[in-house]
Amino acid sequence: MLLKDKKVAIIGAGPVGLTMARLLQQQNADVTVYERDKDPYARIFGGTLDLHKDSGQRAMKKAGLLDDYYKLAIPMGISITDENLHVLFTKNITPENQFDNPEINRNNLRTMLLNSLADNTVIWDRRCTDLEIRNGKWILLFENGTQSEADLIIAANGGMSGIRKFVTDTSVEDTGTLIVQGDIPDPQKDCKEFYQLCNGKRLMAAYQGNLIVINPNNNGALSYGVIFKNPYDKEFQSKDSDTVRKLLVERFSPWDYRYKDLFQSTSTFWSFPTRKLPLNTAWKNNRPLPITLIGDAAHLMPPFAGQGVNTGLMDALILSNNLTSGDYNSLQEAIEDYEQQMFIYAAEAQLSSSRNEMEMRDPDFSFRQLIQ
Structure with a gap:
């Protein structure tokens, strides 16, 4: 050998x-x-x-x-919704695809x-x-x-x-996209309405250049990523979670209030540009x-x-x-x-x-x- x-x-x-x-x-x-x-x-x-x-x-x-x-x-199944949380598509888990x-x-x-x-x-x-x-x-x-x-x-x-x-x-190389990650350790307590809405499925939604992907069961926590074209705004890449939370709430102002509640329930954010x-x-x-x-x-x-x-x-x-x-x-x-x-x-x-x-x-x- x-x-x-x-x-x-x-x-x-x-x-x-x-x-x-x-x-x-x-x-x-x-x-x-x-x-x-x-x-x-x-x-x-x-x-x-x-x-x-x-x-x-x-x-x-x-x-x-x-x-x-x-x-x-x-x-995990998948639910795809619009910005108003209307379900557009659902994929359920079956014995064939589990x-x-x-x-x-x-x-x-x-x-x-x-x-x-x-x-x-x-x-x-x-x-x-x-x-x-x-x-x-x-x-x-x-x-x-x-x-x-x-x-x-x-x-x-x-x-x-x-x-x-x-x-x-x-x-x-920087690819020009920013991902903001959030983590809620106790979603059944801190964002109960959104956690129940997920119903054990990953939830995805996109609107006006903003994409969000949510996993309600990441070892007990609810974790999510918000994805959009990188504005190269230093505030968005700030380690100050209060600043990031405020910017996300503003960015998602046309969306259903429950998305904004999700950000308000998140104590810590991590922001990073995607690279290749x-x-x-x-x-x-x-x-x-x-x-x-x-x-x-x-x-x-x-x-x-x-x-x-x-x-x-x-x-x-x-x-x-x-x-x-x-x-x-x-x-x-x-x-x-x-x-x-x-x-x-x-x-x-x-x-x-x-x-x-x-x-x-x-x-x-x-x-x-x-x-x-």
Whole structure:
């Protein structure tokens, strides 16, 4: 096996990095994951994730974790409404579609993956700031002054990865969309009317260039994202939740009052512009030692086609197979084949996401167009 007597370092303990570690450990590879979070109990903010049958669930199946995913994930229907909360379309869960793409809380997914790994696979509180080469080995340099050694680096540390520079000079681009996320920990108490209106389904609505996506059951909390063309207004990207709440209430003034009640019931907001890492230039072919990228570090994309984590899990599935199958003569050859495949399917996913992004933030967009 190519990884015999080799140390593999995965940078980042997100879903993609942990799945990569699981797949390699199944083949007895020596793998360590380095994560900047202080410990495994650090809360991961954001909406739920849905793993698709033809990508994310394939990786879970190969990892022997598909049944565990089904136990933790929640099949959720969809209600599409207009700005007045009139229901335009409803998709219910049936025995036939319940396993298509059930939603799982990010923290629950991390715990599931961590429990599948050997003890001490993940080293916490290790923010990797740089890499060096000494005596034919990668040396990982961490913010706290410690160092580690590896023969192969797999960077899975997100869209703003600082390790990406060893693989590509391509820069991340702002796509022009702003997402404001809100979280209500006790929706049955704090926004009871809206919570009951959702009736266990995700709720989506679009009007005059504003899109809102609501999940009433994100591990007990109601979480939502408001999406619109980025006004590049510093106030909207403020960490002051009172300011963001006021701006959202004003922006949604033509909508039903219950949407505004939703914002009033939210104590904390997170605002961030969406970004993309284009795949239109070849990656460096003169890397001194084996190193590659997976997940958002490789192909950051806006979250408008549900493809981000699923594409990353395909990365882990293909790369782990290449590294352990015995079909390649060197680590470089195995990595090159993975990257050639990834450039094709990840570019397609990015294109799909970008098309949805442009459509959804158009002032004339309406879900009625899709339903009719």
